[in-house]
Amino acid sequence: MNLKALLGLFSLTLLMPTLAFAEDKLSSGDTAWMLVATVLVLFMTIPGLSMFYAGMVRSKNALSTFVQIFAITALSTIVWVVIGYSIAFGGEGPYWGGLDKMFLNGVTVDSLSGTIPETVFMVFQMTFAIITPALIVGAFAERMKFSAMLIFTTIWLIVVYAPITHWVWGDGGWLGSKGILDFAGGTVVHINAGVAGLVAAIVIGKRKGFGKTAMPPHNLTYTIIGASMLWVGWFGFNAGSELAADNVAGMAMAVTQIAAAAAALTWMFAEWIFHGKPSALGIASGAVAGLVAITPAAGAVGPMGALALGAISGFACYISVAKLKKIFGYDDSLDAFGLHGVGGIIGALLTGVFAATSLGGAGFGDGIDSMGGQVMVQAMGVGATMLYTGVVTFIILMLLKVTIGLRVAEEVEVEGLDTAEHDERAYIL
């Protein structure tokens, strides 16, 4: 053996450990971005979603809406730490991740998840577990008992949110294994929250006087500021879901902005045409509809796919909140289903279309070679999520209804939740 060969062999052996551990090495770039993305997603809920919703309720319930979402933020954090994270990401399996990581067992300062610390991954995922139940608040706004809401949130996170998260994103999750494309949570977050909201709105019932007395939003400046914060925070949600600071995160950011803008304009013009005026609530709702729809698609579609997806979702969500709700007569007060359910379903299904490389997308899921095949898997994910969250949410709510009751007394509803439930008022003017 000559020297050259020896040197070659030597350098190869030096290289080998590096190759073997390449996947489990911390990247400071990825970690820096994910720390920021995590904070951005938390910012979507508090204060973003709180303001978006609080502006749409009547002034006597403004504070209670803020309190509900703030309390959900704290409560979901604890539930996630105690058991939620373990069920979602604790281990391998088609339906859940087991209980090995309860109380964050084994999540230490040195644990890694891909190229970022597991602590960062755990908190990033926690912010998703926070915003999802917070979105449901929009469906039962102005009439649910605070105590019932806390218990509902706790149970719902454990038996609905955490398992569905595992199905899609967990190791060996059955939907993920089928090749479903859900980049940032179209099924996990939006369809899940939207359908749970629809069920909640129906089980709890309409607000007193719904359809007979006027219930206009009390402060649309809050709502448009909240929508703006959601828009900004959504870059953490979508580009952050790449879990790395790379080219896919960059594209996710671009398509997020494009879809939001397309949907905002579509809703605005649709309202202008059908009603005669473009409204603040309309353009803000449109932006959120677009952001919802691009969520599952963010890592899979190209800019032109995002443009189409945004425009379609803006129009469809406008029809769903302005017309469908009237036809069916349910009181989804702040349109949790109309925006997140409908936008999520459209986004999830069309991800299967616009992921096609021929339409500028990044290609289909593992083991899927046709648009039809991808759309079928997407539809299966949508259907499974709707069915599971629909049925289980209904059971939880019915159990609470017959035990502690879901709804405040009629007198309390008339007085407003702020003073009746919290002994405080939003405005002392």
Add this chain to the structure above:
Amino acid sequence: MKLVTAIIKPFKLDDVREALSEVGVSGITVTEVKGFGRQKGHTELYRGAEYVVDFLPKIKIEAAVAGDQVDQVIEAITKAANTGKIGDGKIFVSNIEQTIRIRTGETGPEAL
């Protein structure tokens, strides 16, 4: 002494105030009010939910004036607040039994 009460469109307040100053009215009381007349309300639309707003915002002006000033005052308000469209408002005139200036205790027309 007469009390002239005028209900006008809010954007006409400045014009009316100026017109009243010109005819020598030395003080008025202004209140923001709501009401309906022939103009009816308007509709507001939030995500497809339509609300009819029955009461429109108006301004109520009250001016206490001497009996011989009334016609001038009415003319001034009528001219200044007129747009020619439904909803311009109304003027009511009523008698005042007594007027007292709190600071000095003066009574009658001198107190106006």
